[in-house]
Amino acid sequence: MIRRLLPLLAALPLACAHQPVEPPRFDEPGAAQRFYEMKRQGTVDPQAAYAKARAQIRERERNRRIQTEAQELQEWDYLGPGNIGGRTRVLVIDPNDTNVMYAGAVSGGIFKTTNGGANWTAIGDDLANLTVNSLAMSPSDSRVLFAGTGEGFFREEQRGTGLPLRGNGMYVTRDAGATWTHLDSTSTDDFHWVNDLIVSRHDPRRIYAATRSGVWRSGDEGASWTHVLPTTVKGGCLDLAARTDQSEDYLFASCGTFQQATIYRTTNGQTWTPVHTEQTMGRTSLAIAPSNQSIIYALSASNQPGTFNQGLLAVYRSDQNGDPGTWTARVRNTDPNLVNSTLLTNPLGATRTLCGYPSNNFTTMGWYCNTIAVDPADPDKVWAAGVDLFRSDDGGRNWGVGSYWWAPEDNPNWVHADQHSIVFHPQYDGTANKTMFVTNDGGVARTLDARAGVATGSKATCGTNADMSWESLNHDYGATQFYHGAVFPNGRRFLGGAQDNGTIFGSVDSGPNRWTRQLGGDGSYAAIDFENPNIIYAQSQVGTLYQSFDGGQVFNYVGNALTGDQYLFIAPLQMDPNTSRRVWIGGRHLWRTDNKAETWTVSSPLVDGLVSAIGIAPGRSDRVVAGTNTGALVRTDNATTATFQTAWTATKPRNGFVSWIAFDPTNVDVVYATYAGFGGQHLYKSVDGGVTWGELQNDLPDIPVHSMVVDPTRPQRLFLGTDLGVFVSTNGGTNWQVENTGFAAVVTEALILGQGEWGPAVYAFTHGRGAWKTELTPMPTAPRRRRAS
Numbered sequence: 001m002i003r004r005l006l007p008l009l010a011a012l013p014l015a016c017a018h019q020p021v022e023p024p025r026f027d028e029p030g031a032a033q034r035f036y037e038m039k040r041q042g043t044v045d046p047q048a049a050y051a052k053a054r055a056q057i058r059e060r061e062r063n064r065r066i067q068t069e070a071q072e073l074q075e076w077d078y079l080g081p082g083n084i085g086g087r088t089r090v091l092v093i094d095p096n097d098t099n100v101m102y103a104g105a106v107s108g109g110i111f112k113t114t115n116g117g118a119n120w121t122a123i124g125d126d127l128a129n130l131t132v133n134s135l136a137m138s139p140s141d142s143r144v145l146f147a148g149t150g151e152g153f154f155r156e157e158q159r160g161t162g163l164p165l166r167g168n169g170m171y172v173t174r175d176a177g178a179t180w181t182h183l184d185s186t187s188t189d190d191f192h193w194v195n196d197l198i199v200s201r202h203d204p205r206r207i208y209a210a211t212r213s214g215v216w217r218s219g220d221e222g223a224s225w226t227h228v229l230p231t232t233v234k235g236g237c238l239d240l241a242a243r244t245d246q247s248e249d250y251l252f253a254s255c256g257t258f259q260q261a262t263i264y265r266t267t268n269g270q271t272w273t274p275v276h277t278e279q280t281m282g283r284t285s286l287a288i289a290p291s292n293q294s295i296i297y298a299l300s301a302s303n304q305p306g307t308f309n310q311g312l313l314a315v316y317r318s319d320q321n322g323d324p325g326t327w328t329a330r331v332r333n334t335d336p337n338l339v340n341s342t343l344l345t346n347p348l349g350a351t352r353t354l355c356g357y358p359s360n361n362f363t364t365m366g367w368y369c370n371t372i373a374v375d376p377a378d379p380d381k382v383w384a385a386g387v388d389l390f391r392s393d394d395g396g397r398n399w400g401v402g403s404y405w406w407a408p409e410d411n412p413n414w415v416h417a418d419q420h421s422i423v424f425h426p427q428y429d430g431t432a433n434k435t436m437f438v439t440n441d442g443g444v445a446r447t448l449d450a451r452a453g454v455a456t457g458s459k460a461t462c463g464t465n466a467d468m469s470w471e472s473l474n475h476d477y478g479a480t481q482f483y484h485g486a487v488f489p490n491g492r493r494f495l496g497g498a499q500d501n502g503t504i505f506g507s508v509d510s511g512p513n514r515w516t517r518q519l520g521g522d523g524s525y526a527a528i529d530f531e532n533p534n535i536i537y538a539q540s541q542v543g544t545l546y547q548s549f550d551g552g553q554v555f556n557y558v559g560n561a562l563t564g565d566q567y568l569f570i571a572p573l574q575m576d577p578n579t580s581r582r583v584w585i586g587g588r589h590l591w592r593t594d595n596k597a598e599t600w601t602v603s604s605p606l607v608d609g610l611v612s613a614i615g616i617a618p619g620r621s622d623r624v625v626a627g628t629n630t631g632a633l634v635r636t637d638n639a640t641t642a643t644f645q646t647a648w649t650a651t652k653p654r655n656g657f658v659s660w661i662a663f664d665p666t667n668v669d670v671v672y673a674t675y676a677g678f679g680g681q682h683l684y685k686s687v688d689g690g691v692t693w694g695e696l697q698n699d700l701p702d703i704p705v706h707s708m709v710v711d712p713t714r715p716q717r718l719f720l721g722t723d724l725g726v727f728v729s730t731n732g733g734t735n736w737q738v739e740n741t742g743f744a745a746v747v748t749e750a751l752i753l754g755q756g757e758w759g760p761a762v763y764a765f766t767h768g769r770g771a772w773k774t775e776l777t778p779m780p781t782a783p784r785r786r787r788a789s
Contacts, residue, residue, distance in 0.1 A: 026346060027418065027441065027500035027522045028541055028569070029368045030155030035569035036165070038629060039657045040704050040723075042678030047129070047168045047192070049678050053701030053724055054128055054745075057738050076726075076742035076764065078478060079494065079771040080512030082120075084501050085443020085472070086479035086768065088420060089151065092135045093437075094142040095426040101437075102177065103444055104132035105479035106151050106165065107768030109744060112177050117444060117473030122769070123177040125744035129168040130768060136197035140204040143176040146222065148194025152212050152236065153283070154257065155310075155367055166192050170209070170222060183222040190216065190227070196240040200249050206269070208251060212236030215253050217269060229272040234259045241286040243293045252296060252322055254284040257367060263298055265322050276327040280304040281313055287372045289379035294321045297374060297396060299384050301344055301366025308333040311345040311364035315372075315384060315396045330396030339460045340399050344370060344386035346417075347461045348406050355462035363387075365418065369440070373422035375450065377430035383450075385419035389438065391454045400454030404464045409517070412469040416442025418500060424450070441500040443474040475513055478770040480504070483570045485765035486526040487754030488533050494754070495538070495552065496765045497523025497570075503538040505552055506771070518552050525573035529580040535596060537575070543567030543587060547597050561600045565589060566610060568629060574614040578621045582640070586611025590626055590634075592642070603642040608632040608650065615661030617668040617689070625671055625690040627658020633673055635690035653693045654680050662708040665753075666715050672696070672733075674720065676704035683708075683720070683733060696733045707751040709762050711776055719762055721748030726764055743769050 040046060087106040094100035099116040102123075109130040111120040124147070134148035150167025169186025173179060186194075186209075193212040200206035207218045215229035215237050231237060235257030243250040249269030255262055261284050262277040282301035289295040295317065302313035314329040333341040342350045344366030352360045365386050375381035380395040389402040405417035418441040425435035428450075436450035453467035454460075485496035493507040495518075503519040503526060506512070521540035529535035536548040538555060545559035565587035576582035585591045590604040590611060609630030616639070617623035624639035626648075634648040642648075657676040664670035673684045673693065682705040685696040700720070707721035716732045725740035726748055738745070747767040754763050759777040766772065 026349075026363055026520070029365075029418070029500075031541065031569045032499060032522060033155055033165075039659065039676040039706070040678065041657070042680070044678035044702060046166060046678055049702050050128065050168070050724065053703045056699075056701050057724070057745075060737055076740060076772040076774045078512055078742065079508075079763075079773055080478065080506045081474075081480050081504060081515035081770055082476040082478050082512040083472065083474045084480050084498070084504055084515050084517065085416065085441075085474040085477050086481045086501070086770075087418075087441045087499065088439040088443050088479060089133050090135045090421055091423045091437055091439050091444060092137050092145065093423065093426055094137065096142050098426055100142075100176075102135055102137075102145060103439065103477070103479075104135050104147065105130075105768060106133065107131055107481055107747060108479035109746075109768070110135070110147060110177065111477060111479065113473075117446065117475065119476040120478075121476070122478065122744065124171070124173070124180045127171055127180055127744075128182060130744060130746055131165045131167050133167065134194050134197045136199045136207070138199050138204045139201045141174075144172065144174050144204070145177065146197055146199065146207060147171045147173075147180070148191075148197050148209060150191075150193035150195075150212075152193030152195045152238065153368055154235065167194060168192070170194055170197075172222060185218075185222060185224055189213070193236065195236070195238045198240045198242050198251065200269070201242075201244055202247075202249060206249065208240055208242075208249075208269070210237035210240050210253055210255075214255065215240070215264075215272065226270075228266070228270055229253060229255070229264060231255045233257075233261070235283065238283055239285050241288050241296065243288055244290075245293045252286050252288070254286055254298065256281070257283040257301075258303060260303070261300065263322070263327075273324075275322050275324045276316065276318070278313070282310065283367050283370050285370050285372045287374045287382070289374040289382075290376040292379040295319050295374075295379045296322045297372055297382055298327070299343065299370060299372040301364075301370055302333060307362050308341070308345070309364060310366045311362065312341055312343045312366065312386075315343070315382075315392075317396050330392075331399065337398070337458055339401065339456075339458060342461075343384045343390050343399065346387045347401065351461045354458050369418040369420055371419055371422050373424065375430060376424050376428045381451070383422050383436075385422060385438070387417050387419070389415060389419060389422075391450075398456070400456040400466070401460045402454045402466055402468050403470060404461075404466070407464045411464050413464040413466050415445050415470045416440045416472075416500075437473075443472065443477050443479060445470050445472050447471075478512070479768060480770045481767045482749055482765035482771060483523060483767070484525040484750045485752055485763060485771060486528045486536075487752055487763050488528055489530045489755060490533075491755030491757070491761065494763060494771065495526055495528075495536070496750075496771060497526055497539065499523075499767070502540065503546075503552075503555075512770075518548075519546060519555055522569075524570045527573055527575040527583060529575070529596070530577075531580045535580070537573060537583060537597070539571065539573055541569050543571035543585060545573070545585065545597070558597045562587070562591060565591070568610045568612055572611060572614045572626075574616060576616050576621050577618050578616070582621065584614050584616065584624065586614055586626060589644070590614070590624070590642075590648075592639070594640070601642075602644045603639065604634065604636075604646060604648050605644060607634055607648075608652070613658045613661045613673070615663050615671060617663050617671070618665050620668045623668060623689055625661050625663075625673075625686075627661055627673055629657050631655040631658060631675070633658065633684075633690065633693060637689070649691065651693060653684050653695070656680065659705060660707045662710055664710050664715050665712040670715075672708055672710070672718075674705040674708050676706055678702060678704065685733070698729070698733050698736060700727065700736050706747070706749050709751045709753050712753065712760055713776060717776075719751055721751045721764060723747050726751070726762075739774075740764075740772075743772055
């Protein structure tokens with residue numbers, strides 16, 4: 001999270017210090033959003049482009065122009081992880097059968113369990129947008145659910161196309177998730193980000209949607225809408241809360257994030273009035289006490305510059321129905337007990353001095369993870385969460401720590417970081433049933449005793465001192481958001497770098513539900529020494545490099561020599577396929593090690609932009625081609641001796657983000673470059689080793705392309721990882737067909753060629769649906785394999 005900006009020592013090899021100073025490994029959701037948007041810039045409306053692409057895909061499915069050869073592929077097998085999870089914003093429980101639950105994964109769609117979380121199944125893979133941010137169940141028929149798309153929580157006002165993670169409105173199912181229908185009335189700008197949904201208890205046809213343009217109300221199950229609470233404040237309306245004890249719809253809405261936020265109320269579902277605001281009030285979440293619904297709480301982030309910017313501003317409470325003038329701050333960020341002020345801050349860093357360390361580090365997250373809920377049986381017991389979970393037993397005045405994201409994962413106090421929702425069991429009564437669920441960047445977790453002791457006092461964060469016991473419900477919950485991956489030489493093990501789940505390892509023998517986490521933060525590129533697989537390189541964000549010598553059990557920070565450069569949030573790293581001693585990494589320059597990271601050499605002058613992709617020619621280590629985030633392509637045939645003074649020839653076929661460089665494994669002169677973003681060509685080819693480039697004329701839809709593999713057994717067969725899954729061409733890239741049988745049309749960040757069960761295989765690391773594999777050659781003597789469940 002902390003950038004290291006040191007002077008660049010450019011011309012000479014730089015020795016890695018043997019006393020490394022390891023940077024902290026926290027996730028950076030704001031930087032992740034900016035990177036996601038950078039890759040998808042362009043002049044084309046993204047949802048219009050996706051809609052057009054899906055129409056093209058459906059037409060090709062009908063025509064199946066390359067069906068004959070495409071059918072030779074095996075189906076895609078799910079590798080996992082089913083036990084790691086991924087960013088999950090919402091959880092809904094069926095009150096008629098509490099074993100049935102639905103979870104919304106931000107870029108993986110909707111998952112359902114029918115056995116209380118013992119295992120999950122992805123449903124709704126045909127949704128045209130998998131960015132599920134909100135869910136609401138009809139109170140009159142639990143088979144009817146509404147899903148809102150678009151993750152509308154932003155660290156800053158985004159630019160360009162309005163990304164990241166923009167949705168395309170709402171969907172409805174009437175058969176418990178078996179089929180979903182898009183609500184065409186939400187195909188407008190007003191429903192690009194559906195932040196919260198509530199279905200009226202008085203009339204199940206009546207729906208309220210909090211979106212970026214305010215609160216909308218439908219009286220006909222979403223067929224049409226009325227704009228009942230317009231707003232132009234940044235962020236729009238983010239949260240809704242409804243009383244269930246009134247004869248009419250009685251709701252609260254919080255609107256505003258980086259401009260002054262305001263809480264509104266309606267007592268009839270149509271007329272809204274402001275009831276509370278404060279000058280520096282930012283994103284605010286709301287909760288009504290079920291046992292006394294005249295009591296309502298609000299958890300507000302702060303917009304005031306300084307230590308607590310986007311940390312806690314205050315926890316407010318009204319005991320008089322939310323009437324204006326009745327809201328009091330129960331706790332503020334000025335509280336003398338520092339633990340009380342860290343509800344929306346990473347408590348590990350914010351309270352370091354209390355635990356005997358020299359200084360505090362305030363990592364504030366209130367814009368991103370911000371949720372509050374009241375114990376259904378006690379209006380004075382209230383839970384609030386940002387990075388970790390806290391509980392107050394005195395109506396919000398004092399707080400205790402209920403979870404520790406930095407504890408060992410087998411510690412009962414451990415819950416994954418960055419909380420997004422708190423949900424009580426429908427039959428919770430505080431005695432016989434005390435079950436509570438939470439969702440976060442690691443999926444879904446549960447405690448069977450939400451009234452167990454929390455850790456209190458000024459040193460509550462100095463150890464895992466709570467009596468709480470949590471368990472993960474991530475079983476076949478394949479929502480992990482990968483950025484990159486790598487495969488061991490024997491094809492039996494694999495690893496990948498994932499959003500807020502670090503670097504994680506899985507294996508064929510252990511199966512999808514026994515992956516392990518070895519590094520924290522946001523995972524990035526990885527590479528495995530194919531001559532000695534015990535040597536592994538892995539990164540966290542902004543080029544932070546680690547190395548393991550024991551197969552991934554222990555990683556050491558080895559990036560000191562690289563800290564003077566500037567890197568993308570996800571910086572490319574590639575091992576030379578001809579010798580594992582040589583590894584490349586890219587920033588403002590290209591860097592090379594010839595001795596397994598003992599020393600590094602700056603191997604290029606400044607490039608145009610930041611290096612975003614690197615390719616090394618098979619059989620020819622001196623030929624390297626790289627791309628940048630501005631669209632430039634640079635190359636040299638002197639890569640193994642290159643220094644800061646070595647001139648790399650440069651060209652720019654188009655502006656944009658070069659996402660991948662792929663050499664033909666049978667011909668060092670043939671190399672491909674892919675471009676992300678919208679508008680223009682996405683695939684270029686060179687037949688002279690990268691000296692000149694030409695557009696590869698093709699029928700690809702205009703969607704971002706992130707990765708590429710050339711089949712070594714049949715070089716005319718190409719695979720592309722895109723925003724809508726995997727495309728394959730069997731004629732050198734002229735015609736393309738979707739071939740992601742077995743998983744959804746999900747963002748596929750990395751395609752990796754590796755060993756399969758009986759020959760080469762393609763591994764897909766997706767951003768929202770975990771990792772998958774397909775064999776490149778048919779099974780020799782048996783029928784086609786079926787994908788794993």
